Amino acid sequence: MRVLLATAALLVMSAPALAIEAFTADYQASYMGMQANGKMTLAHEGGDRWRYTLAINNALANLRQSTVFEDHKGQWRPLSSEDSSQVLVKRSAKNATYDWNKGVATWGGDVKADRSGPIKLKAGDMDALLINLALVRDLEAGKPLNYRLVDDGRVKQLNYKVAGKEQISVGGEQREATKVVNTDGDKQTIAWLVDGMPIPARILQRKGGKDAIDLQVKSVR
Template sequence: MRPTFHRFRNAFAATAFVALASLPALAAAPSLKPFDAEYVANYMGMEGDAHMQLAQTGAQWKYSLRIQSSLANVSQVTTFEENGGQWRPLTGSDNAAVLIKKSSKNAQYDWNKGVATWTGNVKPDRAGPVELKPGDLDAMLVNLAIARDVAAGKPLRYRMVDDGRAKDLVYTVAGKETITIGGKSHQATKVQRTDGNKQTVVWVVDGMPAPARILQRKDGSDEVDLQLKSMK
């Protein structure tokens, strides 16, 4: 099993880092805007830095996450497009180096053929193909979808196609909390999802296109915690 930092891409699958059948919640996606965000990353008590970015190149978008600490270096990138009001993943890459172990995976979402496939350090049963359905997201895009849908008051239900499988995700709103970002207090909506012994909690601040905090827990203990420092 990949180290915990890899599972951050799937945090919204246990989560969360990625649900019902299709995505009516994406039917009227607002216009995307590029952003750069810096986070404090904590892995099992070891602090590091994380950088999340959304950039546009022509008709496509590039959404990336980098996590660096003395224990691990992770780079995850998704390219996607807007199509009929929905976000469609096109490619994905997931590279991680944790201690002496390295791993690299690549995803291809072929909407013409209607299937997703994976190459690199993947098990045969996780290589695909997996059938694609309208509204499908990868785990990275669920991050953006949660931030968008909380603000719009829409159901937090997604079908995630990632890591060689399709999975339905449903998040529930757990109330409001005050969090601190860059020394300033903000009211955030807290949403969560539990999957067996794993739990992902996400805090969303109105007006911010990405989560202000993402916490992944296992067996009641914190594993991965990303807390926003700044966004522009």
């Protein structure tokens, strides 16, 4: 499961990059129709490298995604990622390597042969998790929310559209949020972005008209 937000990793950067700052965000989550705990963290790993992680846990499942990326001349580009899940007794673990020197991305672990790559990289490419950060930055910068997603052994074009303003509860306080939406066949990702918050205040993934994953922020520190 990759959380695809056209929060799609923050990119297409030509304007000066916004400062990156570490944070920890706690979420109230809903997964498979059950309540869960969610946590996002951004941690500095030295130099221009950062690790961005999302974890969701409840009685049925444990899901974890982690992306290491670098700030390269104002562009945030993925270097590696890990994606693991345990749903009841079923386990899955995948990993990705984004080799910018060779210009290709490859995948290993529990992946099908036709999803292992290599896929040729282009400037501005992102993975699904990093797109969460990108939406926030690009909306603030007034840039188009259009991203080339290179993830899970394939390439997709994600185009988020602004769908107006809505009131949203953040830690019990009502805040105004900008709603952005990406539709891909029967899948839809909706994100609510609040001024001054480094990640979406809410992320909702829907499939076939039904809610699949719903993350609502409780606190950011």
